[in-house]
Amino acid sequence: QLHLQESGPGVVKPSETLSLTCTVSGFFIDSSTYYWGWIRQPPGKGLEWIGFLYHTGTTYYNPSLKTRVTMSVDTSMNQFFLNVSSVTASDTAVYYCARRSPQSEGSWFDPWGQGTLVTVSS
Amino acid sequence: EIVLTQSPGTLSLSPGDRATLSCRASQSVNKFYLTWYQQKPGQSPRLLIYGASTRAAGIPDRFSGSGSGTDFTLTISRLEPEDFAVYFCQQSDTFGPGTKVDVK
Numbered sequence: 001q002l003h004l005q006e007s008g009p010g011v012v013k014p015s016e017t018l019s020l021t022c023t024v025s026g027f028f029i030d031s032s033t034y035y036w037g038w039i040r041q042p043p044g045k046g047l048e049w050i051g052f053l054y055h056t057g058t059t060y061y062n063p064s065l066k067t068r069v070t071m072s073v074d075t076s077m078n079q080f081f082l083n084v085s086s087v088t089a090s091d092t093a094v095y096y097c098a099r100r101s102p103q104s105e106g107s108w109f110d111p112w113g114q115g116t117l118v119t120v121s122s
Numbered sequence: 123e124i125v126l127t128q129s130p131g132t133l134s135l136s137p138g139d140r141a142t143l144s145c146r147a148s149q150s151v152n153k154f155y156l157t158w159y160q161q162k163p164g165q166s167p168r169l170l171i172y173g174a175s176t177r178a179a180g181i182p183d184r185f186s187g188s189g190s191g192t193d194f195t196l197t198i199s200r201l202e203p204e205d206f207a208v209y210f211c212q213q214s215d216t217f218g219p220g221t222k223v224d225v226k
Contacts, residue, residue, distance in 0.1 A: 039217075047167065047210055047217040062215065063123075096166055107155040107214045110169035110178065 002027040004097050004113035011119050012091075018084040018118055022097030023077075030055035030075040035100040037109055038071065038082045040093035043117075048093075052100045053080060087120045094118075124148055126211055126218035134226040141198040143221045145211035150191045157212040158187055158196045160205075161220075167210060171196065198223075 008020035022036070029036060037052030051061035053071045061069050065084070073080040084091060094117050098109035125148040135141055145156070153174035159167040169178040171187035174194055184199040198205055206225055211218040 046219045047212075049215040049217065052215075060215075101172070106157065106172045107212065108157040108169055108172040108178075109159075109167070109212075112166035112168075115166055 002099065002111060004099065004111060006095060006097050006113045006116040008095075008116060008118065010117060011121055012087055013122050014088055014120055015086055018082075018087050018091060018095075018120075020082045020095055020097075020116065020118070021079055022081070022113060023079050024099075025078070027099075028075075029073060029078050029080065033102040033104070035060075035102070036073065036080045037098050037100040039096045039098060039109065039112075041096070041115070042090075042093045050082065050084075050095075089120050092118065092120045124151060124213055124216050126213055126216055128209075128211060128218040128221045130221060131219075132222045132224060134224055135201055136226045137201050137203055139201050139226075141196075141201055141205070141223055143196040143198075143209050143223070145189075145194040145196070145218050147192045147194075147213055151213045153190045153194070155214045156187075156189070156194050159210045159212065160207045161210065162207045170209075 003025045005023045012018045035052040038050040053059045059071050068085045070083040094115040096112050096115045098112040101108045127146045129144045156174040158171040161167045175187045186197045208220045208222045210220045
């Protein structure tokens with residue numbers, strides 16, 4: 001059964017870089033046409049798409065975050081990664097990783113990891 | 123940039139009621155890319171409907187989606203206690219603000 005798990009520091013200092021890992025189990029990242037994505041949710045608020053990537057390393061970023069976001073993948077470890085640089089308090093959120101559909105199947109994320117809360121604070 | 127508006131912000135209903143949730147796009151969109159999720163407190167979002175009207179695996183048939191162009195609807199025919207949650211629509215890589223369905 002496909003399962004995704006986020007991991008990383010729970011607190012990041014302002015101006016530093018937030019780094020998260022998503023570990024995928026029950027499915028090989030490079031075995032199909034699915035993408036792998038990141039979404040975040042500030043406490044008590046709605047969802048914001050951060051971006052997604054293909055196992056080849058091709059990336060698609062939210063234009064509003066593009067200058068600060070980098071995503072990458074390690075197929076040998078079945079993991080993919082998120083970096084957000086120059087963080088501020090507005091980057092405080094629960095960060096989710098999720099599998100994203102191929103464009104030929106629509107535009108949906110399923111399943112999602114349980115999420116990890118990252119707080120930006122000095 | 124497409125903006126999604128969901129209404130109402132909060133829907134107060136009783137178990138057994140019918141729930142009708144709206145998702146409106148700022149411009150016409152391809153319904154193939156319209157998705158609905160359910161999120162309960164402390165949980166991750168759960169895929170309900172994709173392609174505007176196709177139920178995801180394991181989703182009860184009391185959930186249905188419809189619409190095209192700029193107007194889309196998620197209908198829950200008879201609310202069960204476990205259906206009280208927040209519902210988000212998504213078009214490609216934009217999410218709506220959500221509609222909370224709570225107990226009247």
